[in-house]
Amino acid sequence: MTAPNKLRARTAAYDLLDELEIRNFPISPFYVCDYLGIQCHTYAEAPQFLWPNVNTLKSKHIDGFCYRRGVESVILYDDSQSHSRIRFTVAHEIGHLILRHHIAPPDDLPADDPRWAFHKDYKESEADTFAGALIRPAVLIRMHSINDTESIVNGFDVSWECASVGLSISKKFSYNWYLSQHPFFRDCNVRMPAPNESA
Ligand SMILES: [Zn+2]
Secondary structure, rough: OOOOHHHHHHHHHHHHHHHHHOEEOOOOOOHHHHOOOOEEHHHHHHHHHHHHHHHHHHHOOOOOOEEEEEEEEEEEEEOOOOHHHHHHHHHHHHHHHHHOOOOOOOOOOOOOOHHHHHHHHHHHHHHHHHHHHHOHHHHHHHHOOOOOOOHEEEEEOOHHHHHHHHHHHHHHHHHHHHHHHOHHHOOOOOOOOOOOOOO
16 A cells, blocks of 8 residues: 655645745646646546546546646646636646656556555545645745634635645644745745735
8 A cells, every 4th residue: 555645745836836936826726737738628628539538527526637648738627616626626636747646656556456546545645735735835824824714715715625724734843844944935935915905
């Protein structure tokens, strides 16, 4: 069984924020896709050859998926979901692509090996960690001493659930390391809307 490497996922998201020279939140995951050359389409815009697949995903309430074909990286997402859910879904799929989850798993399991289920779980967990770190970095919540969920919802344009998770992990002592060591936060001049400025 492979455990999720959340440190790697989180650091990959922070590295990307640094590379993008993000200075303001909320950020757009669609902008990140543009920067990375990832094509991003709604399910309705999916190429015809994917349609049987897309219909299955919709019937299972799966919000998005991604694939690589040659040099192309493509994300497809269900645009009938809420605004904040779409933002998280697209960021989650970027995570799968950045973390190279499409490459064979570490011990090259055959496709019918039941242990695949664990691999799938670790990938989902890592992609969720990446998505949260990208669109609502818990280190910024700590840095700006934000203590209420509503300010996080408004400041980062995320769902209540995503904001609550961010608030709780921002209190972890281990996050101090990022404040002093990671380049994105170390020299940080990132602005966030003040809590009472929120729309
Ligand atoms: Zn996923």
